[in-house]
Amino acid sequence: MKRRFMLVLAVVLVLSLAACGKSENGSPSSSPAGTKAPDASAPPKEMKLKIGLPGAYDVTKKEIIDGFIAKYPNIKTEVVEAPWGDFTTKITTEIAGGTAPDIWFQENAVILGYGSRGIAEDLTPYISKDLKDDEYISGLFAAKASDGKVYGIPHGINPVALAYNKKMFTDANIPVPTDDWTYADMLDAAKKLTKDTNQDGKTDQYGFAASQGITQGWYPWTRSHGGQVLDESKTKAMFTEPKSIEGVQAWADLVKDGISPDADFLKLAGGDWKAFGAGQAAMFFMQYSTQVLINKEFAALDYDTVMMPKGADGTRIVPMVTNSWLIFSKAKPESKEAAWEFLKYYLSEEAQTILAQSGSSIPVQKNAITKLDTNVNPKNKKAFSEGIAEAGVTTDENPSWQEWRLAAQPFYTDMFTQKISVQEGMKEIQQKVQSVLDQNK
Incomplete structure (x- = not known):
């Protein structure tokens, strides 16, 4: 009788665990009772992102911004542009008030300063998770501080x-x-x-x-x-x-x-x-x-x-010389997530090729470097790209x-x-x- 009671009790326990969506060892069940598996086709969550562009589209290629907006319609993107001097003057007040854009760029040395003051987000975890170092030149880490943290991503290498x-x-x-x-x-x-x-x-x-x-x-x-x-x-x-x-x-x-x-x-x-x-x-x-x-x-x-x-x-x-993008440390978590999506797009071969063909700076993505325009002077663009590879220093x-x-x-x-x-x-x-x-x- 006692054995029958114990057997019934064990069956009830297993059924109870299954109903809670747990296996016997406490891990999630592969097919929880009474629930549906996540819908892989569900639309991505909506996020908001404010991008700051000092120098406006004279400095940043509009095709890259437009390409990102088209590729990520779930990210409601606001672009704030202004002449370089006006932008860099105003940003100081915005940082102090916590109203700065979620992402913007300035001189690399300024970004390092922002990092030491807790203004720029440490991008090391993001880079480790999503980027493959061998796809980029060493200039990717131009904004790496003495403590090993990376506070910026190159806007371009000059x-x-x-x-x-x-x-x-x-x-x-x-x-x-x-x-x-x-x-x-x-x-x-x-x-x-x-x-x-x-x-x-x-x-x-x-x-x-x-x-x-x-x-x-x-x-x-x-x-x-x-x-x-x-x-x-x-x-x-x-x-x-x-x-x-x-x-x-x-x-x-x-x-x-x-x-x-x-x-x-x-x-x-x-x-x-x-x-x-x-x-x-x-x-x-x-x-x-x-x-x-x-x-x-x-x-x-x-x-x-x-x-x-x-x-x-x-x-x-x-x-x-490089200007570098930073993510504002006081941005909302979902906006930081959106900002990193933008940086991943900016570092993609698609966007980096647009940068390469602009003639304004050298991209950091290796495949894009092969697409520098050698039909216009100076035709020997390798003087720059191979120069960086051999002996580039900030x-x-x-x-x-x-x-x-x-x-x-x-x-x-x-x-x-x-x-x-x-x-x-x-x-x-x-x-x-x-x-x-x-x-x-």
Whole structure:
């Protein structure tokens, strides 16, 4: 009798578990009694997303935004656009008030700063879950902080290469640059290409147009001579190291020795790229996006690019600049989810190919890089893409990059214009930058 009672009790227990949708071990039943299996064809949940576009569609391709909206009709997307300056001024107030867009982009260094202040969402878990690293170049992690967290996704990569005027080299019977050129090779050719073509005692053709800024100017010259700007931790200034001084001296000597036009000449010309486009300079370090300007204003110019020259020790440094997308940490969970869907779409081959064909920046998706437009100058786009692959570096970006760079730049300008010596200028920069770094620890 007791055995029969126990048997009945066991049957009742099993039936009760089944009715609750549980198996005997407590796991979900494969076919719960009285319930229907999830409908795989059910429409995706509706989400809201606000995208901020500084610079509007002059900076971000409208086709990409439209493509995302068409592909994800369940995500009610609002686009907020404004001129770059207006947007970046207003965003500070919006961040403080918690009303910023769910996703927007700014300079990579700014994004790193946002990350350190808890404004930008850590994207590391998203990337680990949904992306395959081998499908992207290393620039995907341009917004990776020293703590290993990734706070942004590249809007696009803007690297530097050596641009040269083909006709000027041909007319001077000088072999055109190659990817094997060193800085010494470049300087040797620049000296030969610097001329007084009017025979009036004034140089009107320069071999090289130097930049006063960081990315195309003093940074690559510093690094190419074995110097450093900041140490690996990005907390210690390295400006007064002997190799750093040597590199900046070589950069300042371009003007001192008459190989590059001075600041007044460049200002009158409209900048280094305009001096190059007008045939007043045979070479300059060109950022990728500048091709759009040159091809528009100097359509007849016959020019091309090679990778950045190698330093004295045979190594190459290719500075690259990127704006990066961030997800606002205070956005609603469903909006963060929608923002990540947008970033996945932005990183897809479909969207990255649109970016590649725009000429404004290099995509980070490897297949899309093969679709760069090689039918327009500069035709050797590999000077940029392979340059990144071999030696791409950011300009020592950290959360205080904007602050320390602005503290240093006036002294670089004074060195470029020969107002102060390189030794004096680098000493001042060392003190100013280290002070900024210490205040931001």
